[in-house]
Amino acid sequence: KTPVREIHLYDRDTFYQHNAFRSPGAPSGADLSAKQPKVTYFKNLYAKMHRGIIDHPVHLDATNVEELRGMDFVFVCLDKNSPKKLIVEKLEEFNIPFTDVGMGIQLNDNVLGGIVRVTTSTAQMRDHLCSRVSFEDAPGDDDYNRNIQIADLNALNAALAVIKWKKVFGFYRDLKSEHHSQFSIDTNLLLNEDRPQ
Numbered sequence: 225k226t227p228v229r230e231i232h233l234y235d236r237d238t239f240y241q242h243n244a245f246r247s248p249g250a251p252s253g254a255d256l257s258a259k260q261p262k263v264t265y266f267k268n269l270y271a272k273m274h275r276g277i278i279d280h281p282v283h284l285d286a287t288n289v290e291e292l293r294g295m296d297f298v299f300v301c302l303d304k305n306s307p308k309k310l311i312v313e314k315l316e317e318f319n320i321p322f323t324d325v326g327m328g329i330q331l332n333d334n335v336l337g338g339i340v341r342v343t344t345s346t347a348q349m350r351d352h353l354c355s356r357v358s359f360e361d362a363p364g365d366d367d368y369n370r371n372i373q374i375a376d377l378n379a380l381n382a383a384l385a386v387i388k389w390k391k392v393f394g395f396y397r398d399l400k401s402e403h404h405s406q407f408s409i410d411t412n413l414l415l416n417e418d419r420p421q
């Protein structure tokens with residue numbers, strides 16, 4: 225529901241039940257049995273209200289990262305960190321503002337806790353990124369990868385990222401110009417840091 229000309233979606237994953245539980249809305253059984261690319265599912269869903277959604281059922285890598293060069297803003301949202309390094313380096317080279325989102329979830333005593341993170345990189349501030357964003361993959365026993373159902377945290381992460389994007393482009397007032405925010409689930413605390421000098 226934003227006045228942007230195009231929205232490009234990149235993801236090679238298939239839309240299965242496990243990622244449907246982490247996504248907005250309620251897909252039908254037919255949607256899941258179609259085994260379509262995740263980006264195609266979302267394109268068809270949101271094409272009902274927005275033109276210019278372009279699905280790319282591929283992962284970004286050295287063969288296609290150049291396609292990002294013409295973007296005005298990029299949201300980076302990967303469940304694996306290692307491919308992120310190339311994307312981040314190229315976005316900085318292209319001088320494109322972007323937001324990287326992530327979360328760290330831990331299961332202790334059968335209760336989930338952790339942090340939801342939004343880190344933004346703009347021409348005014350990029351140096352903080354390497355201390356905030358990991359380029360190393362989480363160990364195989366990472367709690368997030370155990371198919372826990374946290375659609376609400378994913379929605380919060382996405383909403384915070386979209387709000388920051390709207391601040392960068394002047395839609396919302398931005399008095400602090402924070403380039404890093406993290407929400408602590410356990411304490412309900414939103415911490416804002418990393419401001420340009």
